[in-house]
Amino acid sequence: MSYLQHITSPTLLIDEKICRANLHRMAQKAARxxxxxxxxxxxxxxxxxxxxxxxxxxxxxxxxxxxxxxxxxxxxxxxxxxxxxxxxxxxxxxxxxxxxxxxxxxxxxxxxxxxxxxxxxxxxxxxxxxxxxxxxxxxxxxxxxxxxxxxxxxxxxxxxxxxxxxxxxxxxxxxxxxxxxxxxxxxxxxxxxxxxxxxxxxxxxxxxxxxxxxxxxxxxxxxxxxxxxxxxYDLTQAGIGSCTKADIAVALAVPVVDINPEKRTILIHGGRVHLAKDVLIEPNGEKNFGEVVMLSENGWDIPESRSFVKSISQEHGIIQASEELLQKTHVGDLLGILPVHSCMTADCMKAYLSLNGEWIDHAEGLVTFNL
Amino acid sequence: MSYLQHITSPTLLIDEKICRANLHRMAQKAARxxxxxxxxxxxxxxxxxxxxxxxxxxxxxxxxxxxxxxxxxxxxxxxxxxxxxxxxxxxxxxxxxxxxxxxxxxxxxxxxxxxxxxxxxxxxxxxxxxxxxxxxxxxxxxxxxxxxxxxxxxxxxxxxxxxxxxxxxxxxxxxxxxxxxxxxxxxxxxxxxxxxxxxxxxxxxxxxxxxxxxxxxxxxxxxxxxxxxxxxYDLTQAGIGSCTKADIAVALAVPVVDINPEKRTILIHGGRVHLAKDVLIEPNGEKNFGEVVMLSENGWDIPESRSFVKSISQEHGIIQASEELLQKTHVGDLLGILPVHSCMTADCMKAYLSLNGEWIDHAEGLVTFNL
Missing domain, CATH: 3.20.20.10 (Alanine racemase)
Structure with a gap:
């Protein structure tokens, strides 16, 4: 059973291979x-x-x-x-x-x-x-x-x-x-x-x-x-030059709930309570709350034509979609979103789903009232 | 024992009286x-x-x-x-x-x-x-x-x-x-x-x-x-004119961890994972992530001279303090922060402490992985 079949609501995916590569690379640099x-x-x-x-x-x-x-x-x-x-x-x-x-x-x-x-x-x-x-x-x-x-x-x-x-x-x-x-x-x-x-x-x-x-x-x-x-890593770090987008080890999987072909927008279940509110500004002044990746059985792929989340509210996100994405996407599909600031997205989501379909714990998933 | 004695870390206080008054007022308006x-x-x-x-x-x-x-x-x-x-x-x-x-x-x-x-x-x-x-x-x-x-x-x-x-x-x-x-x-x-x-x-x-x-x-x-x-309610609503600051029913209690008298800043344990990242812009262009109130046994009071959180990171906040606040405040004290956007602060905090010292539940305090 694919990890994708576990997902019915916004879910933070972790690619263990990418995460381990990031750890390994930094450990080697420290050792050097x-x-x-x-x-x-x-x-x-x-x-x-x-x-x-x-x-x-x-x-x-x-x-x-x-x-x-x-x-x-x-x-x-x-x-x-x-x-x-x-x-x-x-x-x-x-x-x-x-x-x-x-x-x-x-x-x-x-x-x-x-x-x-x-x-x-x-x-x-x-x-x-x-x-x-x-x-x-x-x-x-x-x-x-x-x-x-x-x-x-x-x-x-x-x-x-x-x-x-x-x-x-x-x-x-x-x-x-x-x-x-x-x-x-x-x-x-x-x-x-x-x-x-x-x-x-x-x-x-x-x-x-x-x-x-x-x-x-x-x-x-x-x-x-x-x-x-x-x-x-995340889109902010990719922008600074600390990493490439291929080094980003987490992506938020989000269900598509509506599509507006005229406006070329895709409405997703995925908003501020999932991604947090971090934002990058595109060269043309538009806001970018996360970038779309295509999910598959093995993880995610960065598409050639960029599409990004242009606005978010508490539970909603609106993707400004490329022609390619618009053609491929249907209501009820899942898309992936690379986060702008992964620390905050992880803190919002409080758990990870591995590409093997296993839940991975996060400290905040254990609720303790007052420490 | 005062509710204040329960607090050692950022804690979202709720004033039941204010909250009930908000509910009552809106119910009366609906009925009218x-x-x-x-x-x-x-x-x-x-x-x-x-x-x-x-x-x-x-x-x-x-x-x-x-x-x-x-x-x-x-x-x-x-x-x-x-x-x-x-x-x-x-x-x-x-x-x-x-x-x-x-x-x-x-x-x-x-x-x-x-x-x-x-x-x-x-x-x-x-x-x-x-x-x-x-x-x-x-x-x-x-x-x-x-x-x-x-x-x-x-x-x-x-x-x-x-x-x-x-x-x-x-x-x-x-x-x-x-x-x-x-x-x-x-x-x-x-x-x-x-x-x-x-x-x-x-x-x-x-x-x-x-x-x-x-x-x-x-x-x-x-x-x-x-x-x-x-x-x-919250500071955003007070700014719009939906309420007064006295109608805001929640305040984040935060410990003071450092004070810099030269810069007139107070470092608090209270940041983005507590308040969320919502911000208001002051008339002089400064950022305002929340406004300081003084805590007492009975709740909080809005001081005459305004002080606000001018910057936040994951766990830290820095208050630009008025002279009055600087005089009164010591390392180890608790201050209150009225939130810019209470929905998001509540979603971050996942529990409330009443002024009677009782914990009040929040949906997200019950962790369920995938619904």
């Missing part, structure tokens, strides 16, 4: 640079994908919340890193998890460091997050006062173990010059390592984003890389 | 117009909120997918209407549900009508969806050929029961002149009713959107109203 690959699992959020990752030598992972950490605990990871300025309301939960699982966290201020120094009951590693220059979060790279205050407070606790410095250059997603951002990251991390490695000889440096990790070859001595999105 | 209020529960997606609605005389509801219909089945609703062009891959599920629950659906083409005429095993009502003019979905109001084709095919089946015409003027969300859209809806529905009521004396007309239902007083003879968002 003598780096450890510690992928950010905010994208896949799946123990099953974690099992594939282990086959490429991946031993540690990163997550973006303690809830996601809880999902991966006890799953054989050496360390789970929570790449979010630690939320001080979750110390109790952190103490609970770190009893049985090595955890590391990120610190950006003395207030939270102080609280942790007082209240931690097990050992927890920490990175100091450095602001990569786009001002979302982190300590400014030259704010040695704050860095040293965090270090000084952490040393009052036997449970807080300094691991190193972490930069996530999220602005590389929007940047014209990914190489320049990459050079800045290398310079910042190497400067910090030089400055503090006498006192902390085991400190490591880590950088994170998918564009630099995908497009750069030389990592200038950074110890660890932590990209996330690369495990699936 | 001799209309039936059949709210669209895509916003609340909650049996508990359904129980409140019943106290204001509401007997039928609308949902946006068969999955959501399944969640509300057997919960005492006279009819559950699925306001989405019926997805022909879900006939089996429809047959299953309609054995024990009166269901109505929407039709927009002959292909799906034909399929249903062949395959339905229980009686299902249907509305013909009329394109309100913004071209998302529905039969053009003057396309009598298509309307009559759908009616003719439906009459070949003992199970397909024509109920009437449905318009959802989703474009009123973005329109300068809500009254003009409202007049168009009335004219279209009355014309169709006049034309077809001799043959179908029981046909009803229904209109849907929150802006027209909130702002208009006279509904010109339309039989039923089906707004959704009004049950919570």
């Amino acid at each position: 640079n003598g780096m450890e690959l510690i992928p950010h699992f905010k994208t896949g959020q799946s123990k099953a994908i974690g099992a594939w990752a282990k086959e490429y030598g991946i031993k540690e992972i990163t997550v973006s919340s303690i809830k996601m950490a809880a999902y991966f605990c006890g799953n054989g990871w050496e360390t789970i890193h929570i790449a979010f300025p630690f939320n001080p309301l979750q110390i109790r939960k952190l103490n609970e998890l770190s009893q049985n699982q090595k955890i590391s966290i990120q610190l950006v201020n003395s207030e939270v460091t102080q609280l942790l120094a007082k209240k931690l009951s097990s050992t927890v590693g920490f990175f100091i997050e450095i602001d990569a220059g786009y001002g979302r979060t982190g300590v400014a790279v030259s704010d040695f006062g704050k860095i040293e205050e965090i270090l000084r407070i952490s040393q009052t606790s036997e449970h807080l173990q300094f691991r190193g410095f972490y930069i996530h250059a999220g602005h590389s997603y929007y940047a014209k010059d990914v190489a320049a951002i990459h050079e800045q990251n290398i310079a910042a991390l190497n400067m910090l390592k030089d400055k503090y490695s006498t006192e902390f000889p085991n400190l490591v440096t880590r950088t994170g984003d998918t564009p630099t990790c995908s497009m750069m070859e030389d990592f200038g001595g950074i110890d660890q890389m932590g990209p996330g999105n690369f495990v699936f | 117009n001799g209309m039936e209020l059949i709210p669209h529960f895509k916003t609340g997606q909650s049996k508990a909120i359904g129980a409140w609605a019943k106290e204001y005389g509401i007997k039928e509801i609308t949902v946006s997918s068969i999955k959501m219909a399944a969640y509300f089945c057997g919960n005492g609703w006279e009819t559950i209407h699925i306001a989405f062009p019926f997805n022909p891959l879900q006939i089996r599920k429809l047959n299953e549900l309609s054995q024990n629950q009166k269901i109505s659906i929407q039709l927009v083409n002959s292909e799906v009508t034909q399929l249903l005429a062949k395959k339905l095993s229980s009686t299902v009502g249907f509305f013909i969806e009329i394109d309100a003019g913004y071209g998302r979905t529905g039969v053009a109001v003057s396309d009598f050929g298509k309307i009559e084709e759908i009616l003719r095919i439906s009459q070949t089946s003992e199970h397909l029961q024509f109920r009437g015409f449905y318009i959802h003027a989703g474009h009123s969300y973005y329109a300068k002149d809500v009254a003009a859209i409202h007049e168009q809806n009335i004219a279209a529905l009355n014309m169709l009713k006049d034309k077809y009521s001799t043959e179908f004396p029981n046909l009803v007309t229904r209109t849907g959107d929150t802006p027209t239902c909130s702002m208009m007083e006279d509904f010109g003879g339309i039989d039923q109203m089906g707004p959704g968002n009004f049950v919570f």
Whole structure:
């Protein structure tokens, strides 16, 4: 029985072969640079994908919340890193998890460091997050006062173990010059390592984003890389140049519910609650919420003539169809949509269907109210 | 114990009093117009909120997918209407549900009508969806050929029961002149009713959107109203003029994880996976992903000086803080965020915390893989 026969509503397909190739390629690049690959699992959020990752030598992972950490605990990871300025309301939960699982966290201020120094009951590693220059979060790279205050407070606790410095250059997603951002990251991390490695000889440096990790070859001595999105990639990354469309490992399967031949539009069951609202702008100014691929028994194919989702509401999507697509498509068919931002689409969908017709778990598929 | 003590991570608060007042006010307006209020529960997606609605005389509801219909089945609703062009891959599920629950659906083409005429095993009502003019979905109001084709095919089946015409003027969300859209809806529905009521004396007309239902007083003879968002409202609706900010019934409680006094920013745990990505543009061009309210034992208060979330990523939000907010706020505090689009925030969060500290269910909190 084909996986296609399982589908009656919007369903996120995963092509295991593509996903494994993405993991394998990045693991090889890390190895070539003598780096450890510690992928950010905010994208896949799946123990099953974690099992594939282990086959490429991946031993540690990163997550973006303690809830996601809880999902991966006890799953054989050496360390789970929570790449979010630690939320001080979750110390109790952190103490609970770190009893049985090595955890590391990120610190950006003395207030939270102080609280942790007082209240931690097990050992927890920490990175100091450095602001990569786009001002979302982190300590400014030259704010040695704050860095040293965090270090000084952490040393009052036997449970807080300094691991190193972490930069996530999220602005590389929007940047014209990914190489320049990459050079800045290398310079910042190497400067910090030089400055503090006498006192902390085991400190490591880590950088994170998918564009630099995908497009750069030389990592200038950074110890660890932590990209996330690369495990699936998406149209945004293809646009940046991090991947080709053939490297995108997930596609949303959507039922066709109506066709308007005059307007050349196809109405699909597939909207914001499935794809999320991420959008690319076409050269002619039109919006693109995802691109159509043709589904078959073996997965999907990218058609020669492009068609894309031009508008979405809560459950609906409207495809502006090429002549080729219009000819081929009937009400009741299934189409595939390559997502603009796969992390968000996966978070919306909360489960994957493999091309073998098996359901693959996602952390958010397990509902827990309050962590 | 205050509800506040339950919160350690982003949590969607619901103020039952405000929510009930919204339901009550709309039910009174419907009654004044001799209309039936059949709210669209895509916003609340909650049996508990359904129980409140019943106290204001509401007997039928609308949902946006068969999955959501399944969640509300057997919960005492006279009819559950699925306001989405019926997805022909879900006939089996429809047959299953309609054995024990009166269901109505929407039709927009002959292909799906034909399929249903062949395959339905229980009686299902249907509305013909009329394109309100913004071209998302529905039969053009003057396309009598298509309307009559759908009616003719439906009459070949003992199970397909024509109920009437449905318009959802989703474009009123973005329109300068809500009254003009409202007049168009009335004219279209009355014309169709006049034309077809001799043959179908029981046909009803229904209109849907929150802006027209909130702002208009006279509904010109339309039989039923089906707004959704009004049950919570949000900043978008307050901006349109459908409500005041004091009518917004939900707020996202978020932990403060860092404060930058120089930049006057507050970093919160609360991002796109919680609020969704809806955004309003401030008069000065800045983005607004949600507005700050102050939480207390009894709910929330709107502060005199506005502060709003100026940027978000997957888990992070950055508030541009007023002087007042900056003075009052400390790392580890909780703030409230009024959402830009409450339907999407509720769909992201999948549960509500009442001001009594009780969890209130949301349809998506029950995970079912494939419906």
